[in-house]
Amino acid sequence: MRFDDLAGVSGRVAETSGRLDKVAQLADLLVRLDPSEIEIAVGFLIGWPRQGRLGVGWAAFRDARPQPAAASSLTLSAVDETLQRIKESKGKGSAGARLGLLRGLLERSSEPEQRFLQALSTGEVRQGALEGVLTEAVARAAGLPADSVRRAVMLAGDLGRAAAVLLVEKEAGLARYRVELFRPVQPMLADSAPDVAAALAQLGRAALEYKLDGARVQVHKAGDDVAVYSRSSNLVTAAVPEVVEAVRLLTSRELILDGEVIALNPDGRPHPFQVTMRRFGRRLEVERLREELPVTPFFFDLLLEDGEELLDRPYSARSERLAAALPASLVVPRIVTESLDAALRFEADALGRGHEGVMAKSLDAPYAAGRRGSAWLKVKTARTLDLVVLAAEWGSGRRQGWLSNLHLGARDPTGGFVMLGKTFKGMTDEILAWQTRELLAREVRREGHIVHVRPELVVEVAFNEVQDSSQYPGGVTLRFARIKGYRPDKRADDADTIEAVRALR
Numbered sequence: 320m321r322f323d324d325l326a327g328v329s330g331r332v333a334e335t336s337g338r339l340d341k342v343a344q345l346a347d348l349l350v351r352l353d354p355s356e357i358e359i360a361v362g363f364l365i366g367w368p369r370q371g372r373l374g375v376g377w378a379a380f381r382d383a384r385p386q387p388a389a390a391s392s393l394t395l396s397a398v399d400e401t402l403q404r405i406k407e408s409k410g411k412g413s414a415g416a417r418l419g420l421l422r423g424l425l426e427r428s429s430e431p432e433q434r435f436l437q438a439l440s441t442g443e444v445r446q447g448a449l450e451g452v453l454t455e456a457v458a459r460a461a462g463l464p465a466d467s468v469r470r471a472v473m474l475a476g477d478l479g480r481a482a483a484v485l486l487v488e489k490e491a492g493l494a495r496y497r498v499e500l501f502r503p504v505q506p507m508l509a510d511s512a513p514d515v516a517a518a519l520a521q522l523g524r525a526a527l528e529y530k531l532d533g534a535r536v537q538v539h540k541a542g543d544d545v546a547v548y549s550r551s552s553n554l555v556t557a558a559v560p561e562v563v564e565a566v567r568l569l570t571s572r573e574l575i576l577d578g579e580v581i582a583l584n585p586d587g588r589p590h591p592f593q594v595t596m597r598r599f600g601r602r603l604e605v606e607r608l609r610e611e612l613p614v615t616p617f618f619f620d621l622l623l624e625d626g627e628e629l630l631d632r633p634y635s636a637r638s639e640r641l642a643a644a645l646p647a648s649l650v651v652p653r654i655v656t657e658s659l660d661a662a663l664r665f666e667a668d669a670l671g672r673g674h675e676g677v678m679a680k681s682l683d684a685p686y687a688a689g690r691r692g693s694a695w696l697k698v699k700t701a702r703t704l705d706l707v708v709l710a711a712e713w714g715s716g717r718r719q720g721w722l723s724n725l726h727l728g729a730r731d732p733t734g735g736f737v738m739l740g741k742t743f744k745g746m747t748d749e750i751l752a753w754q755t756r757e758l759l760a761r762e763v764r765r766e767g768h769i770v771h772v773r774p775e776l777v778v779e780v781a782f783n784e785v786q787d788s789s790q791y792p793g794g795v796t797l798r799f800a801r802i803k804g805y806r807p808d809k810r811a812d813d814a815d816t817i818e819a820v821r822a823l824r
Contacts, residue, residue, distance in 0.1 A: 320395050321393065322393040322395055323431060325360055325364070325435075326431045326434075329716075334717075338452060338455075342455045342456045343459070345460075346457075348360070349456060352395075358479035358482065359398075359399045361478055362479050368439060384422075384433065385422060385426050388427055388428055391429045391432055393432060401423070405417050405421065421440075434715070437715070454468055454472055457478070457486065462489060463485060463493065468481070468485060471484075471492070471496040472505065474497060474688075476504060476505055500539050500540075500541050504537065504575065504622060504688050505688040506535060507687055508695070510692060511696065511698075512679065512696040512697070515659065515698055517698075518679035518696045519657065519662055522681050525657070525679045525681060526682060527654050527655075527679055528619055528677060529653075529669045529672070531581050531617060531674055532592045532675045533580050533582075533614075534549065534550070534599060535550040535578075535579055536548065536550075536578060536579065536616065537576065538562060539574070540566050540571070540574040545563045547563065549599070558605060559616075560605065560606075561609065561615070569644060574644065575622040575623040576621060576622070577618065577622060578651070580615070580616050581615060582595040582613070583613075589674060591824070592786065592798065598612060618645060618650055619638075619650070620638075621638075621644060622686060624644060630685060630686040630688075631685045633682060633683045634686075634694075652669075670700060675700075680694065681694040681695070703779050703780060703803060704729070704780050705777050705809055705813065706727040706777070707736050707774045707776065708725050708728075708776045708777075709727070709772065710725075710769050710770060710772060711754070711755075712724040714751070721751040721752065722758050722770060723743045723746070725741060725742055725743065727742065727797070729815055730814040730817065736811075737817045738791055738792060739788075739791050745781070745802035746802050750802070750805070775811055777811060777813065778806065779805070780802060780803065781801050781802075781803050782797035783799040784799070785823040786798050787824070793821070795820055795821055
């Protein structure tokens, strides 16, 4: 397939508001693919090529972007091969080599293809064809029930690989997918609830668990063989020997466990997320790090035990099996209740121990991996700051033509503002249109795709945590920052100070 066909469909899907219409357009594209192109195309459409992150940013496109070709000459396979060569360019002179490969690719690209390549390489593909929509499109193109395809994707651990099988083998391909030890299952995801009362109103009698701000892991055990996988299915066994040792001691012969690994202070309170993640960023000196920063696993689900698949069992049954298979010290604290008073006391206890909040889970729900749904709801106590907009970046995909990604600054009492991060999350179309108009009216200069503005507009930003960062001049940044709304009632002089931000660490 020609690359401009895919880029064109992506553009049209971005302009389509209805989910069913998006699915129809994507399904029509999928049935026209050669089998060898399916995995490539799926990766492109969800904004995650099979090569993963390429190490190519906005600056590279600014330096390499030539005039567009009058007509496209690229195929999906040709683009994939070039991206693979870019990914494999390492060592001395690799930056120049990557730039040369990128320039060669862009010289052969039409203007729509150049836009799509830039979005793909910089993680900005946002045409609304993310995994949920594309999974439904695969089901439609293959003539299979969507639930069956979602389950196959969950067990395959990768939408592109599953699509490549199901679009060719149809019903027969579904039989390939079952729970297997040492093939990680996509994790089940949670939706959000504003508070505990709303969660109970939606679920009724439910299980409530501490919401830990740790590293999501899936642990597979077969006898003494234990493997630990990250949320993205990467093998991280060597980084967490404590987890391996704890699971080896369990009496069950075979297990697949879902949980979190977290670093705790001596008093049992959790370290910040970024501290826990230090254990996953080092391949050497694991034993020294283990002494300095031990981690503890806490599990909240059981997907397989001694050859028996449990994914389709209700959560209440899975949690009972989990409690029977593991000591209480390895299980996330949990209660089952329909009482709001009891739920609020449990939430207060979780927060008092330094955790993020609580999870509320339907007792009847199966394990629906890879999906955000109402069966699991996260309730977190978000904090907010009033910050000043220092600059904004032009959006792409659905946000093409709008200033989207905001550069956020805290007030420096000695003068000026200190940048501490960016976010494009939480904005409606109305906010995007309004802020584009207002920010352009305050423009002072441009730097590539970045529009710098007079620091006048104050925005309320919700976030989960302040963490240390060497990327920003203030030495801190906000984790999971999202826009709650602009504050026209406040002036830039009313914004929170950088000292106030640092004090929240």
